[in-house]
Amino acid sequence: MPDFPAEEFQARTEAVQRAMHAQSIDALLVCTEAEMRYFTGFRTPFWQSPTRAWFLIVPARGAPIAVIPGIGADLMATTWVTDIRSFPAPSGGDEGLTLLARALSPFQTIALPMGEEAALRMPLAEFDRLRAGLSASWVDGTPLIKALRMVKSAAEIAVIREICAIGSRAFARAPDLFHAGQPLEDVFRRFRIALLEAGAEDVPYLVGGAGPGGYRDVISPPSDRPLQPGDVLMLDTGATRAGYFCDFDRNWAIGRASAAARQGHAALWQAVERGLAAARPGITCAGLFAAMADGLGDGADIGRMGHGLGMQLTEWPSVAAHDQTVLCAGMVLTLEPSLPLPGGRMMVHEENILITEAGPELLSERTPPDLPVI
Amino acid sequence: MPDFPAEEFQARTEAVQRAMHAQSIDALLVCTEAEMRYFTGFRTPFWQSPTRAWFLIVPARGAPIAVIPGIGADLMATTWVTDIRSFPAPSGGDEGLTLLARALSPFQTIALPMGEEAALRMPLAEFDRLRAGLSASWVDGTPLIKALRMVKSAAEIAVIREICAIGSRAFARAPDLFHAGQPLEDVFRRFRIALLEAGAEDVPYLVGGAGPGGYRDVISPPSDRPLQPGDVLMLDTGATRAGYFCDFDRNWAIGRASAAARQGHAALWQAVERGLAAARPGITCAGLFAAMADGLGDGADIGRMGHGLGMQLTEWPSVAAHDQTVLCAGMVLTLEPSLPLPGGRMMVHEENILITEAGPELLSERTPPDLPVI
Numbered sequence: 001m002p003d004f005p006a007e008e009f010q011a012r013t014e015a016v017q018r019a020m021h022a023q024s025i026d027a028l029l030v031c032t033e034a035e036m037r038y039f040t041g042f043r044t045p046f047w048q049s050p051t052r053a054w055f056l057i058v059p060a061r062g063a064p065i066a067v068i069p070g071i072g073a074d075l076m077a078t079t080w081v082t083d084i085r086s087f088p089a090p091s092g093g094d095e096g097l098t099l100l101a102r103a104l105s106p107f108q109t110i111a112l113p114m115g116e117e118a119a120l121r122m123p124l125a126e127f128d129r130l131r132a133g134l135s136a137s138w139v140d141g142t143p144l145i146k147a148l149r150m151v152k153s154a155a156e157i158a159v160i161r162e163i164c165a166i167g168s169r170a171f172a173r174a175p176d177l178f179h180a181g182q183p184l185e186d187v188f189r190r191f192r193i194a195l196l197e198a199g200a201e202d203v204p205y206l207v208g209g210a211g212p213g214g215y216r217d218v219i220s221p222p223s224d225r226p227l228q229p230g231d232v233l234m235l236d237t238g239a240t241r242a243g244y245f246c247d248f249d250r251n252w253a254i255g256r257a258s259a260a261a262r263q264g265h266a267a268l269w270q271a272v273e274r275g276l277a278a279a280r281p282g283i284t285c286a287g288l289f290a291a292m293a294d295g296l297g298d299g300a301d302i303g304r305m306g307h308g309l310g311m312q313l314t315e316w317p318s319v320a321a322h323d324q325t326v327l328c329a330g331m332v333l334t335l336e337p338s339l340p341l342p343g344g345r346m347m348v349h350e351e352n353i354l355i356t357e358a359g360p361e362l363l364s365e366r367t368p369p370d371l372p373v374i
Numbered sequence: 375m376p377d378f379p380a381e382e383f384q385a386r387t388e389a390v391q392r393a394m395h396a397q398s399i400d401a402l403l404v405c406t407e408a409e410m411r412y413f414t415g416f417r418t419p420f421w422q423s424p425t426r427a428w429f430l431i432v433p434a435r436g437a438p439i440a441v442i443p444g445i446g447a448d449l450m451a452t453t454w455v456t457d458i459r460s461f462p463a464p465s466g467g468d469e470g471l472t473l474l475a476r477a478l479s480p481f482q483t484i485a486l487p488m489g490e491e492a493a494l495r496m497p498l499a500e501f502d503r504l505r506a507g508l509s510a511s512w513v514d515g516t517p518l519i520k521a522l523r524m525v526k527s528a529a530e531i532a533v534i535r536e537i538c539a540i541g542s543r544a545f546a547r548a549p550d551l552f553h554a555g556q557p558l559e560d561v562f563r564r565f566r567i568a569l570l571e572a573g574a575e576d577v578p579y580l581v582g583g584a585g586p587g588g589y590r591d592v593i594s595p596p597s598d599r600p601l602q603p604g605d606v607l608m609l610d611t612g613a614t615r616a617g618y619f620c621d622f623d624r625n626w627a628i629g630r631a632s633a634a635a636r637q638g639h640a641a642l643w644q645a646v647e648r649g650l651a652a653a654r655p656g657i658t659c660a661g662l663f664a665a666m667a668d669g670l671g672d673g674a675d676i677g678r679m680g681h682g683l684g685m686q687l688t689e690w691p692s693v694a695a696h697d698q699t700v701l702c703a704g705m706v707l708t709l710e711p712s713l714p715l716p717g718g719r720m721m722v723h724e725e726n727i728l729i730t731e732a733g734p735e736l737l738s739e740r741t742p743p744d745l746p747v748i
Contacts, residue, residue, distance in 0.1 A: 001594065046593040048579045048612060049688040050491045051681065071677055074591045089677050092696030114498035117424045124488035124501075125514055140499055185575070192576075193567050201559070201595070202566075204578070205422045217448045219420040220375065221575070238422060303445055303463050307425065314423040322466030 001078035002041025003242040004155045009041050009080050012148065013058060019144050020060045026107035028058040028141050031121045034311040035113060035145060039064055041079045043243045044072070045202075052089045053122040055100050056081075059107070067100045097126050101133055108136055115142030117316060146316050150308055151330040156244065157354060160310065160332055161363055163200065163241035164248070164352050168365035170194040170239075171250045175374045180229050180254050184210050184222040187233065195239045205238030205247070205313050213258045214345025218338075229255030232371075236350060238313040245313050247334050248350045248364040253373045264341050265371035268349035271296050271337035275306070275319075279333065279353060279360040285323035292319070292337050306336040309352060331355040332363070375452035376415025377616040378529045383415050383454050386522065387432060393518050394434045400481035402432040402515050405495045408685040409487060409519060413438055415453045417617045418446070419576075426463040427496040429474050430455075433481070441474045471500050475507055482510055489516030491690060520690050524682055525704040530618065531728060534684065534706055535737055537574065537615035538622070538726050542739035544568040544613075545624045549748045554603050554628050558584050558596040561607065569613045579612030579621070579687050587632045588719025592712075603629030606745070610724060612687040619687050621708050622738040623724040627747045638715050639745035642723035645670050645711035649680070649693075653707065653727060653734040659697035666693070666711050680710040683726060705729040706737070 002009070016039070020028060030036055033047045036056045047054075055067040066081050069089035076084050085103065087096040104110060114120070120127060131138060152160065170191065177190045187210075192203045208222065209215025210233040218236060227233060236249035251265055271292045278291035292305050306319030309332045317325035319333065327333075336350040349367065353360040376383070390402060390413070404410055407421040410430045421428075429441040440455050443463035450458050459477065461470040478484060488494070494501060505512060526534065544565065551564045561584070566577045582596065583589025584607040592610060601607060610623035625639055645666040652665035666679050680693030683706045691699035693707065701707075710724040723741065727734040 001597070043595055044593040045579050045581055045595065048686070050493065050686055051688050051692070052677075069677065071591075071593060075594050090692045090694060090696070091677070092692070092694065112498070114502075116497065118497045118499075119424065120494040120498050123490065123492045123516075124486070124494050125492075127498075128488075142497075189570050189575070193570055196563050196567055196570075201563070202577075202580075205419050206576075207419055217445075219418040219445060220449055221417055221419065223375070303426075303443065303465070312422070312424055314425050318425070318464045318466070320464060320466065322464070 001075070003043060003159070004041060006080035008153060008155050009039060011153070013039050013064060015148055016058060016144055017060055019147065020111065024109060025111045025139060025144070026060050026109045027104065028111045028144060029104065030056050030058070030113060030141070032113070032119060037243060037311065038149060040066065040076070040081050042072070042076055044075060046072070053095055055096065057103055065103055067096055067103055069096070095126070097130055101130055104134055104136065109139060110136045111139050111141030111144060113141045113145055115140045116146065118142050149310065150316055150325070151328060152310060152332050156310060157330070157332065159242045159244045160246070163239060163244055164246040164363035166195065166199040166241060167237060167239055167246040167248060169198040172365070174250065174252055178227065178233060178252065178374060181226050183224045183226050185224050187227065187235070188222040191235055191237070195237060200239035200241060202240045203237060204240060206235065208233070208235040210234070211345060213261050213343065214264070214341035214347050216345060218346070218348050227254045230258065232261050232347065234348065236348070244311060245309055246352055246364065247309050247313050248352050249348060250367060251347060251349060251371060253371050255373065257371050257373055260342050261347070262371050264339055264347045265349070266369055267296060267339060268337050268347060269367065269369040272335050272349060272351055275335040275337070276353070276360050279327065279335070279355060281328045281355060281357060283327050285317045285319050285325045285327070286321050288327065289319050289321050292335065296337055296339055305338070306334040306350070308332065309334050327355050329355055329357050375449070377417060377533070378415060380454035382527060382529050383413060385527070387413050387438060389522055390432060390518055391434055393521065394485065398483060399485045399513060399518070400434050400483045401478065402485045402518060403478065404430050404432070404487060404515070406487070406493060411617060411685060412523060414440065414450070414455050416446070416450055418449060420446070427469055429470065431477055439477050441470055441477055443470070469500070471504055475504055478508055478510065483513060484510045485513050485515030485518060487515045487519055489514045490520065492516050523684065524690055524699070525702060526684060526706050530684060531704070531706065533616045533618045534620070537613060537618055538620040538737035540569065540573040540615060541611060541613055541620040541622060543572040544574070546739070548624065548626055552601065552607060552626065552748060555600050557598045557600050559598050561601065561609070562596040565609055565611070569611060574613035574615060576614045577611060578614060580609065582607065582609040584608070584628070585719060587635050587717065588638070588715035588721055590719060592720070592722050601628045604632065606635050606721065608722065610722070618685060619683055620726055620738065621683050621687050621724065622726050623722060624741060625721060625723060625745060627745050629747065631745050631747050634716050635721070636745050638713055638721045639723070640743055641670060641713060642711050642721060643741065643743040646709050646723060646725055649709040649711070650727070650734050653701065653709070653729060655702045655729060655731060657701050659691045659693050659699045659701070660695050662701065663693050663695050666709065670711055670713055678710070679712070680708045682706065683708050701729050703729055703731050
């Protein structure tokens, strides 16, 4: 049932255990979807329900211990994890915390992801009680997880390549799917269906915008406003395959393109070209950002020009001036420059790449330099 | 841009402020998607990205204060919130925490959801620093939010009714969509598309199973195993409209139904009938659970027989023996009895209802008592 062979998850576990050993960490506790799936292969949309908490303990030596609600025990048993301790949930009282505390009691130094981009997917009051009831020292597990997850395995790269190809096939159908007069809400619906037809298993993320000569932001759900000649339409999707994301966008002019929109698209295309030339092992994210930003002016205010990509729509690192992460082979990144357009509007362009020793491999099909008119 | 008029969000805010006043709480801090949207109308799929933290402060008096990443400021400005304090993110350092601490500094008693079903969507290390740096007392805000969100407004009921009708229309197409020989993965894809075609804006949740005479669990993603005569197929969907969910399922026999499967379906249908008869204002969730469980034997181990439904796929309360929540008009619930079938298999049936003074209103179209054969 898991998406990869057991060896994949064993290798990830052994890698984190080597890092834990070097830092004298006795156990790593995770309670979030991506981290739990990363070490076990346990994949379910059931995380949509906030009701139940799920826990995985990776000890410094030996196999992981799952402390999970009974409803997940059968699915967990299809993974390589054999030590599965389940509790009835919801129970209105102790939701696995006694079981978790007992499982954690042998460990002195416990790492929990609590840094950059981390969340605590359990009630804080229960975590406070857990922490108070154990004599362990708690350390931030984010650097352990981040270092591992940033560099993708061959198996991960294969599925990301696949979902990026699916996204490219769906985007290629744009001229047949979208037309003036079509409400933006219908544009989104048609594109979701096109992604599924192209082979996506899910479309957890779809945003976009449309407006005369550009759009106002890149995080809004669609309105029912019909596309109009002179609009620039942008769609940005995170579709998934085997639980891994693509994340790239496309821009089109509807009927006709203004000079500013054409110039903006060309400038963003050139920025990505500079990014492709710079994106080699050894450069920092800050250096990659500078390569793209140089010549773009101030950029639009979306905070960065790309990011990591994999089990989540966005992952570390950030392609940003503050991020000194050094690129290495196996990282999967988005290149996502943006710029302001007249009238308070903007344009964003995004491609997905794999860092290799020989230079970046484009995972998304490169957009043409000239803003397509449909 | 928000899904409801400003009055809806003002009324919610005033309601929580009345409860805060009664409990001498000076401010409510929320950092999760549903809570932020509940008070503001701010809706975006951008929460898929774990990179940035988002905060909303509801003071005991006056209007909410949004402390959010710059990328969200324009969208937030379309809501009724006017006090929008934005910070650059990601920035590699202070991700809004200084701004948040300053905004919280006037308050002595701060409620944060930290109880039943809550999560902390920000790095724990940063929250620990925030808590240590303020002289405030922190109390659990979950009861405040839970009491409000459990009872839906007329506007909320209207959109839930709409998405349930959309789900019913999609399920009604099953005989045309599914057939023996079809891989389960394709069944899921066809059904996602059917939901979108029927008017769903998104399908954040789709699970199901198929197997001879029943299925093994209800949380797995689909395999590529083809449907076979004698299989029972179940699909359970959480599709959305305006950010509100339906959550119900359907079972079908493929080609022919075993006696055990037919009897199981009839028993679950009867359990829902008993639930419909019992689901009136004044009964507890425990009482509703007992009404359904009585006559079902042990049930399958999924922990409860229904739950609240709304902005999230599952919400408080739980239709379970431990839950003493008293039903009242305006609650939207799922009735979800399950039972074990021979060979380690199971069956689950689920409908969605609105509690009214006159008895429950079915929001999903009632499944027929006899297991449909397709």
